[in-house]
Amino acid sequence: MLRVERLSKSYPTPQGPIPVLRGVDFTLDAGASLALTGESGSGKSTLIHLVGALDDADSGEVVLDGVALTRLPEKARAAMRRDKIGVVFQQFNLIPSLTVAENLGFQARLAGRYDPPWQQELTERLGLAALGARYPEELSGGQQQRVAIGRALAVRPKLLLADEPTGNLDEATGDNVMSLALDLVAATGCAFLMATHSERLASRLRRRVRLESGFLAQ
Amino acid sequence: MKFPGAMKFPGAMKETLWTFAALASHWRRRPGNFGMLLLGLAMATALWSGVQALNAQARNSYDAATAAISGGGARTLGSSRGGLFDQDLFVKLRRAGFNVSPVLEGSVRIGEENVRIIGVEPLSLPRRSPIAHLRSRADLIEDFFSGPGRGFASPETLRRLNLAEGAQPLTNRGRQLPPLAALAEAPPGAIVVDIGVAQHLLDRHEKLSRLILADDETLDEARLKSIAGDALRLVAANEESELDRLTDSFHLNLTAFGFLAFLVGLFIVHAAYGLAFEQRLPTLRTLRALGVAPMHLVAAMAWEIAVLTLAAGGAGVIGGYALARALLPDVARSLESLYGAQISENLALDARWWFSGLAMAGAGAVLAAASGLLKTLRLPPLSVSRPIAWRAEHHRYLRRQAALAVLALVAAACAYGFGKGLASGFAVIGLALLAAALFLPVGLAGALALGEHVARRPLARWFFADGRQEISGLSLALMALLIALAANIGVGGMVEGFRQTFGRWLDARLVAEVYFEAATPADAQDIEAWARKQSDISAILPVWRAKTRIGAWPVDVFGMTPHETYTAHFPLLDAEPNMWTDLRDQDAVLVSEQLARRLGLGVGAMIDIPTSHEDWRARVVGVFPDYGNPKGQLRIDHEKLKRYFDDASGIHYSLRAAPGATPRVIEDMQQRFDGKIARIIDQSELKALSTEVFERTFAVTTALNTLTLIVSGVALFASLLTLSEMRRARIAPVWALGATRRQLAGLEMIRVLAFAAGAAVFATPLGLFMTWCLVAIVNVAAFGWRLPFHMFPAQWLVVLLIALCAAFFAALVPLVRLARSAPTELLRVFSNER
Numbered sequence A: 001m002l003r004v005e006r007l008s009k010s011y012p013t014p015q016g017p018i019p020v021l022r023g024v025d026f027t028l029d030a031g032a033s034l035a036l037t038g039e040s041g042s043g044k045s046t047l048i049h050l051v052g053a054l055d056d057a058d059s060g061e062v063v064l065d066g067v068a069l070t071r072l073p074e075k076a077r078a079a080m081r082r083d084k085i086g087v088v089f090q091q092f093n094l095i096p097s098l099t100v101a102e103n104l105g106f107q108a109r110l111a112g113r114y115d116p117p118w119q120q121e122l123t124e125r126l127g128l129a130a131l132g133a134r135y136p137e138e139l140s141g142g143q144q145q146r147v148a149i150g151r152a153l154a155v156r157p158k159l160l161l162a163d164e165p166t167g168n169l170d171e172a173t174g175d176n177v178m179s180l181a182l183d184l185v186a187a188t189g190c191a192f193l194m195a196t197h198s199e200r201l202a203s204r205l206r207r208r209v210r211l212e213s214g215f216l217a218q
Numbered sequence B: 001m002k003f004p005g006a007m008k009f010p011g012a013m014k015e016t017l018w019t020f021a022a023l024a025s026h027w028r029r030r031p032g033n034f035g036m037l038l039l040g041l042a043m044a045t046a047l048w049s050g051v052q053a054l055n056a057q058a059r060n061s062y063d064a065a066t067a068a069i070s071g072g073g074a075r076t077l078g079s080s081r082g083g084l085f086d087q088d089l090f091v092k093l094r095r096a097g098f099n100v101s102p103v104l105e106g107s108v109r110i111g112e113e114n115v116r117i118i119g120v121e122p123l124s125l126p127r128r129s130p131i132a133h134l135r136s137r138a139d140l141i142e143d144f145f146s147g148p149g150r151g152f153a154s155p156e157t158l159r160r161l162n163l164a165e166g167a168q169p170l171t172n173r174g175r176q177l178p179p180l181a182a183l184a185e186a187p188p189g190a191i192v193v194d195i196g197v198a199q200h201l202l203d204r205h206e207k208l209s210r211l212i213l214a215d216d217e218t219l220d221e222a223r224l225k226s227i228a229g230d231a232l233r234l235v236a237a238n239e240e241s242e243l244d245r246l247t248d249s250f251h252l253n254l255t256a257f258g259f260l261a262f263l264v265g266l267f268i269v270h271a272a273y274g275l276a277f278e279q280r281l282p283t284l285r286t287l288r289a290l291g292v293a294p295m296h297l298v299a300a301m302a303w304e305i306a307v308l309t310l311a312a313g314g315a316g317v318i319g320g321y322a323l324a325r326a327l328l329p330d331v332a333r334s335l336e337s338l339y340g341a342q343i344s345e346n347l348a349l350d351a352r353w354w355f356s357g358l359a360m361a362g363a364g365a366v367l368a369a370a371s372g373l374l375k376t377l378r379l380p381p382l383s384v385s386r387p388i389a390w391r392a393e394h395h396r397y398l399r400r401q402a403a404l405a406v407l408a409l410v411a412a413a414c415a416y417g418f419g420k421g422l423a424s425g426f427a428v429i430g431l432a433l434l435a436a437a438l439f440l441p442v443g444l445a446g447a448l449a450l451g452e453h454v455a456r457r458p459l460a461r462w463f464f465a466d467g468r469q470e471i472s473g474l475s476l477a478l479m480a481l482l483i484a485l486a487a488n489i490g491v492g493g494m495v496e497g498f499r500q501t502f503g504r505w506l507d508a509r510l511v512a513e514v515y516f517e518a519a520t521p522a523d524a525q526d527i528e529a530w531a532r533k534q535s536d537i538s539a540i541l542p543v544w545r546a547k548t549r550i551g552a553w554p555v556d557v558f559g560m561t562p563h564e565t566y567t568a569h570f571p572l573l574d575a576e577p578n579m580w581t582d583l584r585d586q587d588a589v590l591v592s593e594q595l596a597r598r599l600g601l602g603v604g605a606m607i608d609i610p611t612s613h614e615d616w617r618a619r620v621v622g623v624f625p626d627y628g629n630p631k632g633q634l635r636i637d638h639e640k641l642k643r644y645f646d647d648a649s650g651i652h653y654s655l656r657a658a659p660g661a662t663p664r665v666i667e668d669m670q671q672r673f674d675g676k677i678a679r680i681i682d683q684s685e686l687k688a689l690s691t692e693v694f695e696r697t698f699a700v701t702t703a704l705n706t707l708t709l710i711v712s713g714v715a716l717f718a719s720l721l722t723l724s725e726m727r728r729a730r731i732a733p734v735w736a737l738g739a740t741r742r743q744l745a746g747l748e749m750i751r752v753l754a755f756a757a758g759a760a761v762f763a764t765p766l767g768l769f770m771t772w773c774l775v776a777i778v779n780v781a782a783f784g785w786r787l788p789f790h791m792f793p794a795q796w797l798v799v800l801l802i803a804l805c806a807a808f809f810a811a812l813v814p815l816v817r818l819a820r821s822a823p824t825e826l827l828r829v830f831s832n833e834r
């Protein structure tokens, strides 16, 4: 499903490029989940961005569902993001001008895959049924993150990416959100890659890897 | 014993300074925003102070013209009826012991230039008179009185006439001037000569235009009356000069447009400062949390504003100077051709002007920053890290805008209902513009809400929903654009309507083929006798002129002979049925529209006209339009003009020539009468001249209007540029969900274009309303004539295109940057704290 090969990435700075990833390899099958840990600044977000077709790698390859992401032009990459990838960020990143229901269905509609029964099911399982007409600013952090997860899964992605999804939430809320996410991942059968600081969260996923000085350590 | 205040002050000072440094560091990170702030303030100041410079220059020149002779502050005696009076009166007054000095003024043409001739008697002039300085040219003073005499002109005037010292040019009446000499104190555009020389040059023998009273002269009015009768009138030292009064509306017009441009500039400043305030809110909160008192924050911001004012205001005032220099020739020409005022083209401005420019910049900066300062004072020390509740804020904002718009509208209605004249006209226009501008965001938000309601596709829905969020950020720039567009439609409509009316009116008014001015009345008789015998000339029509004053207003009286030229063509607004026969056979006059309005006269009213003898009581039998003439005008029968006005010019004529014969007639007359003709001009040339005067009058208005539009374009650009960073945070999530950057940039462009189009659509009825106000209130109050109201749809289309172009180019740079931005920049949105 997802294959990452010798992926490397550095950021240009006035003092010269800083290498962040120096050659990362891993694979992830449909239905599998992988926790990505590492110290702050180790490059977890960078890796998520590369896998999510959000940024360009310096070298190496990301192959998702048989498509090599790094060689795609902008338009095709956008289509990959839209159709095959769901992303959940630490800051939720909901669209403030749209209601909860609209946010939930946004990516699915973009992809032309809006599926009312599935949408309905997600809404209910995420406990958002009563909140559909509200706007993001009228929700708590946990509620917002549930909407973000729903939005990512509404499109039935092949791959769900999450970058510190519970980083802005308290422990209990975070656990709750995490459980919901894992249930839904299991229900859709997508691959799940999550970056996190928390060993406790990481332990709830099937596999875990650690990023250290630009390489993955099992 | 310690004195606490003594130690406290430096500490407080330091705190303010550190706070200032922390706040100012923001600009280092955002030089673009800072540049816009400076540019906006500088442009606003430049437009305002440029216009003020033009006004000040013109007024200084008027003052210089009067003060040059009398030294300013002197009382004078002038003819009660306007025009000239007999030198006899002066001689009688002098014999009776009155200490007065005679002056004769008039104008001649030298080549293509009008020159004012001022005849004085230097020995009796008050010592304060700058002209008395001609004593400083002791080398020439002898010559002034004896031999051919001397003519003194300022070096600038000599340059304009292209003459050197010692030159003796001919006037177009064929009179030779005395050798010219440079005298810096001479008023602009004038040549000062001895009174006898002036009488000869102007062909006004034994005539004077006024008498200057010596400073210590206590005027015994009863004795004056016993010697001079009612012929002379005392003009107080501080009485507004005729020129001041005539040109008042011209200057008010300029001021109004300058102020409009200033306001549009302030929109930029307000937008840029508001944005900087939002961006610095975290810093302000942190400073508050660190224990800086709100007063110190405000003090630091005040420092910042002061620095801004000095930098941008200074640049603006310099820009205003440059602008005034660029526009001065047009303004000077138009004041000369309209009012005969001579404006020095050496722009000289005093310290007061520089300071008032800076003060205006400061006031503008404080006004634009006021809301930020107030918010700072009320800033809570605890940072509340709730996400900004934009929806609630958006609705509050829309409600407030709508309420203010209604308020402005009510004020406009009051200004229209209760106000009077020019100021009320401008107030109505200003308040209506303000109301529309305030309402614009509400209207746009409504349109977007409608769009959101109708849209089905997700990106389209996002497009509309997100647009509503963008409105508050762009609204100031859009309001500025709206005002500029409306002003363009409004003024454009008025000018175009005037141009058409004026053209048609000119065609009807200038029917005769040839117009000429004889050198003297005797020459005129010769020419008249000759012309009657020519087969090519079907009629020779005297159009003699005289002057009078009615109700303190200068009025020109024109004679006309009964002829088809008038009966079939002369344009009239209102008339009695038998007007032309009554005009010939009865005590009847035609009154120009301006004069009729000023005196509140209509057809059938009676009017008392001061003449050379007693007042003449006549009936108004018609009112005619007299566009572009600042003075009132009466048209009476030629025979009556001769009877009632001894000093009628006797030299002005028009000729009806056979078709095609005009050039031959003119050439014939020039050969035959050479020096006896001061000026001869054919119809087409005269029309061209009049049209040129017209075009020049509006050149400055049009220039200011275009500048205002440019400023509003810059405002839009500034806002879009500074907003682009905020926009990135809104766009990034949509991009991450699978939209391309190009797609998003395209949507952003469509949105900006739609906003601009919305502003243009709003601006059209507003502009029409403005045209109506200009035509029906302002023009009537300022000039005394009312134009028919026209609409020009082609103009609206042009304005729409201008709006779209302005929006397109303003949006281009930020959007190209967005379309090309590296993913890293968009990704930062996800990793940065909000």
Ligand SMILES: Nc1ncnc2c1ncn2[C@@H]1O[C@H](COP(=O)(O)OP(=O)(O)OP(=O)(O)O)[C@@H](O)[C@H]1O
Residues within 6 Å of the ligand: A011, A012, A013, A018, A020, A038, A039, A040, A041, A042, A043, A044, A045, A046, A047, B824, B831
């Ligand atoms: N746009 C950028 N320009 C320069 N350097 C960057 C940029 N983005 C990230 N970096 C650097 O790359 C490194 C990896 O950053 P990244 O955000 O991937 O770390 P992370 O593991 O997600 O950290 P955290 O756990 O704090 O979120 C860091 O040292 C960071 O400073």
Ligand SMILES: [Mg+2]
Residues within 6 Å of the ligand: A044, A045, A046, A163
């Ligand atoms: Mg990270």
